[in-house]
Amino acid sequence: MTANVHDNDLQELRDQLALGCRVLAARELSPGFLGHISLRLDEERILVRCRGPHESGLAHTTARDVRVVTLDGEPGLPGELDGWTVPHELPLHVQILRRRPDVRCVVHAHPRRTVAADLAGLVLEPLVGAYDIPGSALVAGGVPVYPRSVLVCSDALGDKVAEHLGDHAAALLRGHGVVVTGDSVPEAVLRAVSIDEIAHLSLLVAAAGGRPRPIDEADRAELPDLGGSINLDVAWRHELSRLPATPRT
Numbered sequence: 001m002t003a004n005v006h007d008n009d010l011q012e013l014r015d016q017l018a019l020g021c022r023v024l025a026a027r028e029l030s031p032g033f034l035g036h037i038s039l040r041l042d043e044e045r046i047l048v049r050c051r052g053p054h055e056s057g058l059a060h061t062t063a064r065d066v067r068v069v070t071l072d073g074e075p076g077l078p079g080e081l082d083g084w085t086v087p088h089e090l091p092l093h094v095q096i097l098r099r100r101p102d103v104r105c106v107v108h109a110h111p112r113r114t115v116a117a118d119l120a121g122l123v124l125e126p127l128v129g130a131y132d133i134p135g136s137a138l139v140a141g142g143v144p145v146y147p148r149s150v151l152v153c154s155d156a157l158g159d160k161v162a163e164h165l166g167d168h169a170a171a172l173l174r175g176h177g178v179v180v181t182g183d184s185v186p187e188a189v190l191r192a193v194s195i196d197e198i199a200h201l202s203l204l205v206a207a208a209g210g211r212p213r214p215i216d217e218a219d220r221a222e223l224p225d226l227g228g229s230i231n232l233d234v235a236w237r238h239e240l241s242r243l244p245a246t247p248r249t
């Protein structure tokens with residue numbers, strides 16, 4: 001189809017993005033049917049989870065729901081949007097992808113623990129060390145908060161979110177959800193899982209009467225990098241292994 005992405009690769013990417021949506025659902029990062037993932041294909045086109053004729057939520061996403069569209073939301077291949085519609089919040093994805101050439105994948109989800117922790121006034125802190133080393137490092141780098149709870153359905157709003165995100169890996173959308181970036185679907189989805197886990201721990205600490213605090217700086221400095229891709233591959237296989245059976249197509 002393009003100089004960059006061949007048909008076999010494209011099918012693999014559709015499969016992987018669909019699995020990413022199902023992991024978000026299995027991890028309860030998007031209660032209900034909302035949420036979506038996008039993945040950059042080339043300069044003009046992305047893959048994105050669309051709403052299809054049998055829409056029944058992220059948990060039931062199949063590769064058929066993952067369509068090639070342009071950054072303007074038009075079909076990226078002939079007939080690609082026949083029967084499918086792009087998400088209302090497509091601008092959230094494309095404005096981040098436009099501003100951040102280093103980002104390939106954008107996850108948008110509505111994780112209730114992350115949203116609740118922010119609404120409770122808890123700032124995400126690197127509360128843990130060896131419990132989740134990549135998650136702790138991500139949070140230590142800062143997770144900015146976009147303060148509005150609106151549906152991000154215009155380029156202007158998408159641009160505002162992208163502005164708040166800046167060079168960070170993720171941002172919270174107050175009263176709404178998260179945007180999480182990555183170099184691949186597994187990386188972005190696993191980052192969303194980590195953020196929600198740390199938000200959950202914050203809520204547990206606060207509920208037990210404690211104050212969520214970052215771990216010692218010295219401990220953080222000693223945390224090793226466990227080797228990105230090996231760790232990522234194992235963590236991803238783990239997520240896939242705990243998915244319920246393949247959804248109906």
Ligand SMILES: [Zn+2]
Nearest residue numbers: 089108176177
């Ligand atoms: Zn949303």
